[in-house]
Amino acid sequence: MKKFRLNTLLINPPQTYYRYSTVFSKYFPTGLSYVAALLDKEGFHVEVLDTLISQFEIKKGEKNTVTYGMSFNNIKNEIIKRRPDIVGIAGPFTAQAENALRISRIVKDIDPNIITVFGGPDVSVRAKEIMANSESIDFAVIGEGEYTMLELVDKLDRKNFEEIGNILGLAYRKDNRICINPPRPFIRKLDDLPLPAYHLLEMDAYLNTNDEHLYIQRFGRNLRELPIITSRGCPYNCCFCSIHLHMGKKLRIHSASQVLSHISHITQEYNVNHIHFEDDNLTLNKKRFETILDGIVEKGLEFTWDTPNGVRADHLGEDILKKMKRSGCVHFSIAPESGEQRVLNNVIDKRLNLDKVVDVARQAKVVGLPLHAFFVFGFPGETIQDMKKTLNFADTLMEKYDVSPGFCVATPLYGTRLQRECEEKGYLLSALTPKVLSESTQGKGVIKTADFGPEDIKILYDQAYQRRSQRLIYKKNQRIVKSLSKYGIVGKLAAVMWISPAFSFIRKLKPRVCLILKNTFIQIVGKKEIIS
Ligand code: B12
Numbered sequence: 001m002k003k004f005r006l007n008t009l010l011i012n013p014p015q016t017y018y019r020y021s022t023v024f025s026k027y028f029p030t031g032l033s034y035v036a037a038l039l040d041k042e043g044f045h046v047e048v049l050d051t052l053i054s055q056f057e058i059k060k061g062e063k064n065t066v067t068y069g070m071s072f073n074n075i076k077n078e079i080i081k082r083r084p085d086i087v088g089i090a091g092p093f094t095a096q097a098e099n100a101l102r103i104s105r106i107v108k109d110i111d112p113n114i115i116t117v118f119g120g121p122d123v124s125v126r127a128k129e130i131m132a133n134s135e136s137i138d139f140a141v142i143g144e145g146e147y148t149m150l151e152l153v154d155k156l157d158r159k160n161f162e163e164i165g166n167i168l169g170l171a172y173r174k175d176n177r178i179c180i181n182p183p184r185p186f187i188r189k190l191d192d193l194p195l196p197a198y199h200l201l202e203m204d205a206y207l208n209t210n211d212e213h214l215y216i217q218r219f220g221r222n223l224r225e226l227p228i229i230t231s232r233g234c235p236y237n238c239c240f241c242s243i244h245l246h247m248g249k250k251l252r253i254h255s256a257s258q259v260l261s262h263i264s265h266i267t268q269e270y271n272v273n274h275i276h277f278e279d280d281n282l283t284l285n286k287k288r289f290e291t292i293l294d295g296i297v298e299k300g301l302e303f304t305w306d307t308p309n310g311v312r313a314d315h316l317g318e319d320i321l322k323k324m325k326r327s328g329c330v331h332f333s334i335a336p337e338s339g340e341q342r343v344l345n346n347v348i349d350k351r352l353n354l355d356k357v358v359d360v361a362r363q364a365k366v367v368g369l370p371l372h373a374f375f376v377f378g379f380p381g382e383t384i385q386d387m388k389k390t391l392n393f394a395d396t397l398m399e400k401y402d403v404s405p406g407f408c409v410a411t412p413l414y415g416t417r418l419q420r421e422c423e424e425k426g427y428l429l430s431a432l433t434p435k436v437l438s439e440s441t442q443g444k445g446v447i448k449t450a451d452f453g454p455e456d457i458k459i460l461y462d463q464a465y466q467r468r469s470q471r472l473i474y475k476k477n478q479r480i481v482k483s484l485s486k487y488g489i490v491g492k493l494a495a496v497m498w499i500s501p502a503f504s505f506i507r508k509l510k511p512r513v514c515l516i517l518k519n520t521f522i523q524i525v526g527k528k529e530i531i532s
């Protein structure tokens with residue numbers, strides 16, 4: 001093992017939420033843990049501080065803000081205690097940029113000689129702007145971080161400062177200027193990378209089934225769940241998506257055998273029993289996808305899985321859905337975005353046919369795989385009429401095929417075509433601050449065109465969620481009434497009570513109380529299981 005002098009500390013910053021922003025959730029920091037893994041493999045001393053996990057606190061701030069994660073005072077103490085020479089700070093979302101910057105200032109307050117490095121999707125897109133406004137950042141890693149960070153730490157360790165200008169994908173300061181080196185080619189052989197540095201993270205905390213803040217617990221399944229990513233890059237060109245800016249346009253994959261050994265590792269070492277495939281394009285290479293699914297079954301790997309980030313509907317079919325189910329898939333998502341083909345073709349450039357979406361929804365129902373579909377309102381070029389079509393399309397999928405919809409508001413993320421168009425045509429109602437971006441993803445739009453404004457979008461957005469919850473309640477009631485009615489007169493009476501407005505208070509009872517009622521009912525009618 002080589003001996004190096006410098007200690008690196010990688011930090012996942014706290015997150016701040018605003019009145020309109022989504023529910024907070026802790027998540028496993030995949031990107032940071034890949035960076036840590038390569039440094040560790042090459043013999044560098046590296047530690048990871050996930051402030052969303054260690055010494056977790058929830059603090060209310062000014063103007064309806066809530067900050068989740070270790071307090072900044074405790075972060076300061078941790079940095080002092082760990083005495084790093086280099087601090088790498090992750091910036092996964094522009095919406096959370098301010099806390100990352102605050103950490104860089106804390107580091108420089110402790111000791112200006114500690115080197116600060118920013119990395120992640122946000123800084124990859126706007127390194128110059130971020131560094132120009134923040135003296136406390138020494139370096140920014142643009143794009144994939146593993147090899148750039150490794151080279152940087154290595155050169156700093158050897159005091160090869162003059163070679164820093166040769167590190168591809170790095171931004172740095174020189175003579176009061178910000179220099180950006182040529183981009184680093186994307187990693188071609190992803191299998192050459194070590195697995196995420198699970199051994200350097202507090203795995204028990206990510207797998208704690210009692211932690212209600214874990215993103216992975218949001219379906220209330222209480223499973224030991226981890227996200228993994230088996231490919232990078234996307235060849236498509238959706239106007240709102242920023243992925244190609246830091247992961248490129250070419251799909252790069254881990255081989256099926258590497259994915260299977262990754263799965264074996266986390267299921268065996270950490271008793272993980274549910275996996276989220278967070279790929280942008282899990283199904284794009286159909287052959288590889290099928291080999292993974294077959295391998296899971298052949299090797300008898302026991303876990304359930306889903307695809308919360310969505311898969312392309314046009315790369316699915318009934319056969320593959322059956323295979324997915326057989327290999328443990330319990331839920332999957334697709335992203336039609338709009339219910340109007342013109343918007344998909346001419347506005348978003350998604351290259352997805354809505355007929356294919358309907359086909360997949362039908363097939364998923366036949367196969368018995370629950371399906372979720374993402375929709376977005378408010379792209380320039382859309383009319384209110386188009387958005388109503390989206391709403392109706394989502395309704396139809398829900399009614400006919402039980403597809404649960406999720407809705408977002410078009411958000412001009414930095415560096416996307418959507419952002420450029422909005423800036424050029426003057427559609428933005430305010431500057432794109434992290435707060436504005438954070439609120440926009442969750443309903444408070446920032447785009448105004450001749451066809452619509454944020455108030456129109458808010459009405460549609462609220463309507464969409466209202467319809468969704470009404471539909472879900474209706475479906476649940478239908479299920480309950482159907483199963484109760486099987487139990488003679490007592491069951492029929494209970495079914496009438498369940499749907500009657502006079503007994504609406506029963507439906508509002510907490511799930512725990514409902515469970516007690518359910519069990520009492522089962523005892524009365526002498527059956528084991530009546531309501532799923
Ligand atoms: C899983 C996921 C989530 C999860 C967990 C996040 C996570 N980071 O694990 C959850 C559900 C929480 C989530 C939420 C949101 N997400 Co998200 N999410 C993703 C997704 C699909 C995968 C992330 C991942 O694991 N990537 C794989 C790793 C290997 O890549 P990486 O994280 O980029 O890390 C590499 C480099 O960036 C760099 N790097 C990263 N950190 C560091 C640190 C240092 C020091 C260095 C040197 C390098 C470095 O090196 C890493 C290895 O190469 C990405 C899309 C994608 N494919 O990346 C979107 C993505 C990160 N999300 C995005 C967005 C917009 C959101 C939401 C705003 C969506 C919403 N509508 O609410 C929210 C944010 C809420 C909030 N907190 O404010 C955008 C971010 C764009 C931006 N500039 O803000 C992305 C890129 C999707 C997109 N197509 O545009 N997300």
Ligand code: SF4
Nearest residue numbers: 234236237238241280
């Ligand atoms: S939204 Fe999905 S398909 Fe479109 S560019 Fe982004 S990752 Fe690719």
